[in-house]
Amino acid sequence: MDALESDPGPVKENGASYQCNYCDKELTRKIAQILLFGLATACVDNTTGLFKGPASVAVITRKEMIEYLTQRSQMYIAEAALEGDGNVASLEEFSDDPTETVSILVDEFASSKRNLFGRVSGWLSSEGREEKIDDFMQEMETNSFWPADRREAIAAILLRNLDLKSTFHCSMKFDSAEQLTEHKSQCRLRTLNCMNNGCKAKFSAIQAEKHDSECPFKIIPCEQMCSESVMRWEMDRHCVTVCAMKLVNCPFFQVGCESAFPQCNLEKHCSEFLQSHLMYVLRMIHKQEASMEELRQRVQLLEKSHSLNELSEALDVRSLTLVIKEQEAKMKRLERDLSKVKDNQERMKNTK
Numbered sequence: 001m002d003a004l005e006s007d008p009g010p011v012k013e014n015g016a017s018y019q020c021n022y023c024d025k026e027l028t029r030k031i032a033q034i035l036l037f038g039l040a041t042a043c044v045d046n047t048t049g050l051f052k053g054p055a056s057v058a059v060i061t062r063k064e065m066i067e068y069l070t071q072r073s074q075m076y077i078a079e080a081a082l083e084g085d086g087n088v089a090s091l092e093e094f095s096d097d098p099t100e101t102v103s104i105l106v107d108e109f110a111s112s113k114r115n116l117f118g119r120v121s122g123w124l125s126s127e128g129r130e131e132k133i134d135d136f137m138q139e140m141e142t143n144s145f146w147p148a149d150r151r152e153a154i155a156a157i158l159l160r161n162l163d164l165k166s167t168f169h170c171s172m173k174f175d176s177a178e179q180l181t182e183h184k185s186q187c188r189l190r191t192l193n194c195m196n197n198g199c200k201a202k203f204s205a206i207q208a209e210k211h212d213s214e215c216p217f218k219i220i221p222c223e224q225m226c227s228e229s230v231m232r233w234e235m236d237r238h239c240v241t242v243c244a245m246k247l248v249n250c251p252f253f254q255v256g257c258e259s260a261f262p263q264c265n266l267e268k269h270c271s272e273f274l275q276s277h278l279m280y281v282l283r284m285i286h287k288q289e290a291s292m293e294e295l296r297q298r299v300q301l302l303e304k305s306h307s308l309n310e311l312s313e314a315l316d317v318r319s320l321t322l323v324i325k326e327q328e329a330k331m332k333r334l335e336r337d338l339s340k341v342k343d344n345q346e347r348m349k350n351t352k
Helices: 025-047 054-084 098-112 116-120 127-142 148-162 177-184 205-214 232-240 263-272 274-286 292-304 308-313 317-351
Strands: 011-013 017-019 191-193 202-204 219-221 229-231 247-249 260-262
Touching: 017 177, 025 054, 025 098, 025 127, 025 148, 025 202, 054 098, 054 127, 054 148, 098 148, 191 205, 202 205, 219 232, 229 232, 247 263, 260 263, 263 274, 274 292, 274 308, 274 317, 292 308, 292 317, 308 317
Parallel strands: none
Antiparallel strands: 011 017, 191 202, 219 229, 247 260
């Protein structure tokens, strides 16, 4: 195991003081990713133009980079102490963002590993270089060459060295292990596990609210105000597929109704606009054969028929068309029957 790759646990200084060692979890992850990118860059640039790949120098380069970052971060503390004579209020010129400082230090190290070919060619600005760096990063992650937890352990120590204002790490000290233990249970930077089913995220307590507002596994009320609650990551699919409140076009859109409404209001809309839908469908059925006045009369006849419930339950063009045709056929038969009865009555009168 390389230097700095284990958590030192509670720090006991001068044989009497116990210091909390918690760090901002999100920041250590960012720094850990910077470390992986820096190592990939150093290895690729070091072997460019040579008959060997970046993996051939990865072990020794990793060790050198850790040693370099250790020394430089410790020098950073010394420089800050010299500049401010130990007074944090005098450290304004030092960066408040440790990730920025780590990036600078990592770039310095990677630059020192560039071979002659990289320095004198256009390699440093080529797309091929960026692709090789990305490929080597993926290779290291796939092969677990430098696992995330080991990189985060290094990142945490660098963070303690570079976070001069104790913004992203806890520097509180206690006289006993018991006091330290009690503090850790309440420390703003203690590590928490997400309690949402399916989420494996870990984060510092100060980031709990942020994670809660973003967690894809948190069950939240429907954004369209239906009665359902779904996981955040399923919300988009829910809203455009099964949500009762998703907006839909009227099923009679193709024959003229341009209304849009929440899906759950389909039956209500079809009931309220039955007359309009009957007119649209009758116009489609009879096309140019009937005038608007004749169509209105047909609508009135249909509304007065005993099939009003059937008409109201028809929720699309096809079903309403079938009901209308059935009712019109019944009315035609009724008209023929009535005509026959009248004819018979007339004949009986004439024979008397």
